[in-house]
Amino acid sequence: MTQLSGTGRIFQKAIVDSLSLPAFILLTTMMGFGSLARSAGFSPEMSALATALIWGLPGQLAMVELTTTGQALFAIIFACSLANARFFPMVVSFIPSMTRDKTSFFKLIVFAQLLSINSWAMCMRQFPDIAAEFRKLYFVVFATSIMSAAIIGTLIGYYISAILPDALLLGLIFLSPLFFALVLSAVARAGERASLILGCAVVPLAHLYFPGVDLLITGLTGGSLGYLLGRTSAVQRLL
Amino acid sequence: MSNETLWLIVLGCAAATFIWRLLGVVVVKKINPDGALFEWVTCVSYAMVAGLIFRMIIMPESRLAEVSLLVRCAAVAIAFAAYFGFRRMLLAGVLAGSVSLSVMVSWFG
Numbered sequence: 001m002t003q004l005s006g007t008g009r010i011f012q013k014a015i016v017d018s019l020s021l022p023a024f025i026l027l028t029t030m031m032g033f034g035s036l037a038r039s040a041g042f043s044p045e046m047s048a049l050a051t052a053l054i055w056g057l058p059g060q061l062a063m064v065e066l067t068t069t070g071q072a073l074f075a076i077i078f079a080c081s082l083a084n085a086r087f088f089p090m091v092v093s094f095i096p097s098m099t100r101d102k103t104s105f106f107k108l109i110v111f112a113q114l115l116s117i118n119s120w121a122m123c124m125r126q127f128p129d130i131a132a133e134f135r136k137l138y139f140v141v142f143a144t145s146i147m148s149a150a151i152i153g154t155l156i157g158y159y160i161s162a163i164l165p166d167a168l169l170l171g172l173i174f175l176s177p178l179f180f181a182l183v184l185s186a187v188a189r190a191g192e193r194a195s196l197i198l199g200c201a202v203v204p205l206a207h208l209y210f211p212g213v214d215l216l217i218t219g220l221t222g223g224s225l226g227y228l229l230g231r232t233s234a235v236q237r238l239l
Numbered sequence: 240m241s242n243e244t245l246w247l248i249v250l251g252c253a254a255a256t257f258i259w260r261l262l263g264v265v266v267v268k269k270i271n272p273d274g275a276l277f278e279w280v281t282c283v284s285y286a287m288v289a290g291l292i293f294r295m296i297i298m299p300e301s302r303l304a305e306v307s308l309l310v311r312c313a314a315v316a317i318a319f320a321a322y323f324g325f326r327r328m329l330l331a332g333v334l335a336g337s338v339s340l341s342v343m344v345s346w347f348g
Contacts, residue, residue, distance in 0.1 A: 021330050032301075041240055046249045053253035058291060061301060063252045067240065076248055081255035086291065089284035091263025096272030105264070112260035117288060171341030173303055174314065177295040178336045181315065182322050182329055184289065195282040199289030206290070207298055218290035223283030230282065 005131035014141035017126065018149075021179070022118050026146045027153035029176040032169070033060050034157025040064040044158050051154045052147065055116055057176065059084035085216055087112070089223075090120050097127055098135045111136075114143035121183040191230020193239040198222035198229075306344055314340035 004013060030051055037047035042064070054060050059080040066076040091112045095103075098111070123139050130138050187193055199222040206214040206221075229235045240248075270276050295301070296311055303311065318336025325331035 021333065025333070042245055042249070043242070046245055050249045050252065053249070054256045056256055058295075059252060059256050063248060065300070067245070067248060070240075073244065073247060073251065077251040077255045080252035081258065084256040085259050086284060086287040087256065087259040088263045088266075089280045089287060091260055092267045092270070093277070093281035093284045095264070095267045096277065100272065108264045108267070109261065112264050113257070115260070117291075121288075165345075167341045167345040170303060170306055170344050171337045173301060174296075174306075174311075174340045175333055175337045177292045178315065178318050179329065179333050180288070180292045181296070182318065182332045184285075184292070185319070185322075186327070187285065191278065191282050192285045195285040196289040199286035200293040202286070203290035203293050204298065207294060214294070215287050215290055219283045219287030222286030222290065224279065226286055227279045227282040230278075 003131040004129055005134050007134070007137065010130065010134040010138050011141055013126075013130075014138045015145060017122065018142045018145035022122060022142075023146050023149035025175050025179045026118060026150040027156070028172045029057060030150045030153035031157030031160075032173050033057065033064070034154040034159075036061070036064045036068075037154070038158045040068045042067070044155060047154050047158050048151050051150050054080065054084065055113065055147065055150075056084040056087065079212070082212060082216070086117075086219065087115065089219065090117075091115060094120055094123070097124060098139055100132070111139070114140065114147065116143070116146070117180055118146055119143040121180060125183060125186060189230065190236040190239045191227050193226075194229040194235055195223050195226025198226045306340065307347070310340065310343045310347065313343065 004010065033051065034047055037050065037060075038044075042050070050060055050063065054063070062079045062083040063076060066079055071079075094115060095108065095111065103111075119139060119142055122142065123135070126138065127135050184196060187196060199218055202222040203214060203218045206217040210217050230239075270280070295303070296315060297308070299311075314336045317339045318332045321335030322328065322332025
């Protein structure tokens with residue numbers, strides 16, 4: 001199998017891939033965030049900056065929802081942080097798939113800040129088809145493109161919030177989790193597939209008994225079990 | 240809330256999220272990407288993301304909670320059917336799922 005290479009072609013692929021759906025998904029999803037941020041009292045600058053700097057919808061939603069209900073500053077920040085804790089394992093699993101070269105600390109920080117579920121899932125899917133030395137370029141262009149769409153979406157949502165009919169708005173909110181579910185259904189390796197399934201199985205219980213840290217618990221238990229199961233030959237045949 | 244408090248919330252949340260990314264960068268430099276530890280961390284991240292998506296669809300805290308569970312599950316099933324029916328075309332799956340949710344919501348309320 002030949003891998004794609006060349007600055008121009010990779011740049012083009014990243015733009016086309018992002019515009020073909022992910023940028024649209026983020027535009028609409030962040031419209032939802034923008035309208036919620038407005039009703040919570042945030043200014044347009046604050047909302048756009050929150051999208052760019054937090055860059056993780058679950059944390060952003062935790063922020064606006066807890067602000068709306070008037071929680072304490074510390075509680076809001078803590079909840080947002082927990083909702084985005086997945087970035088820790090995501091960065092660790094993502095960087096080596098993208099580059100094995102010696103990379104400066106500053107560049108790694110920039111990569112980590114640009115990472116989101118969207119770029120993570122899409123890149124993990126596309127990287128095998130892209131020559132190793134061009135993966136960084138693909139990621140940076142892709143991630144910047146969807147982040148721009150997200151910021152534009154935040155501002156559109158902020159200004160036009162109450163115009164959309166409810167049924168359509170709900171369909172738009174639904175786009176984002178649906179998209180992730182479809183992208184992840186293509187994950188290839190047995191341990192990772194087992195972890196996906198176990199993550200879904202564990203989260204209802206974790207949510208019931210440990211709300212707040214439910215995703216941390218889900219990741220640790222589901223991921224560890226999935227990792228162990230992935231090493232057994234029966235599961236490798238089955239998944 | 241005052242403007243200053245809202246700014247503090249935004250910047251505080253940004254910093255508190257950034258800590259996880261920073262931790263990832265610090266740790267990734269220390270572990271062998273071909274080793275078992277790395278494979279385990281990858282599994283943990285897949286489980287966390289899967290749990291998050293499952294929670295967003297099945298136990299949403301967003302406005303999706305207004306839509307009945309049956310409608311949400313039906314829309315997911317339609318999305319997957321369209322995705323695999325159209326040779327793994329993401330656009331087909333996402334559109335089918337999202338449009339069917341909107342239609343079901345306007346029919347059944």
